[in-house]
Amino acid sequence: MKGPVLILxxxxxxxxxxxxxxxxxxxxxxxxxxxxxxxxxxxxxxxVTSIDVAKASCGQAEKVVLAYHRCxxxxxxxxxxxxxxxxxxxxxxxxxxxxxxxxxxxxxxCRMGDAEIKSTYTQNF
Numbered sequence: 492m493k494g495p496v497l498i499l500x501x502x503x504x505x506x507x508x509x510x511x512x513x514x515x516x517x518x519x520x521x522x523x524x525x526x527x528x529x530x531x532x533x534x535x536x537x538x539v540t541s542i543d544v545a546k547a548s549c550g551q552a553e554k555v556v557l558a559y560h561r562c563x564x565x566x567x568x569x570x571x572x573x574x575x576x577x578x579x580x581x582x583x584x585x586x587x588x589x590x591x592x593x594x595x596x597x598x599x600x601c602r603m604g605d606a607e608i609k610s611t612y613t614q615n616f
Contacts, residue, residue: 522609525549535560536612537594546606555580555601556610569616570595579603592616 522543531538535557544552555578562573573582580601589595594615601608 521545522607525552527553533557534610534612535564537615538613540596540611540613543609544607546604547608551578552608552610554578555582555608556599559599559601559610560612569614577601580606580608 522545525542525544526549527534527539527542530553531540534542534553539556539560542549542552542556547555558577559573559580559582562575562577563571565571566573572584576582580603582599582601585598585600587595587597594613596611596613598609598611601610
């Protein structure tokens with residue numbers, strides 16, 4: 492009987508450790524999608540293609556995304572970046588996938604405490 496009990500204990504220990512890392516981090520599994528249909532061109536970039544939230548409302552997310560893009564555009568135009576907080580959120584951007592001289596696609600991840608707003612967008616030059 493030692494074998495099955497040991498296997499169960501090891502399995503329980505592995506499951507308990509799966510969350511690991513920072514307790515403030517969220518995963519895409521905990522994010523909910525916002526319906527931005529019809530608003531893609533009204534949120535500051537050429538096209539905002541998706542917004543996902545955790546512990547934030549979609550209305551709040553739209554305001555943060557718009558503020559982020561206004562900040563980005565005010566700091567370098569279409570290729571600009573935003574290095575300041577927007578509406579209390581700190582935003583980081585993943586590597587941009589670009590068609591040089593035409594446009595790029597990017598993902599911005601904005602966080603404030605446990606709240607997260609993740610958006611994808613296309614910016615034309």
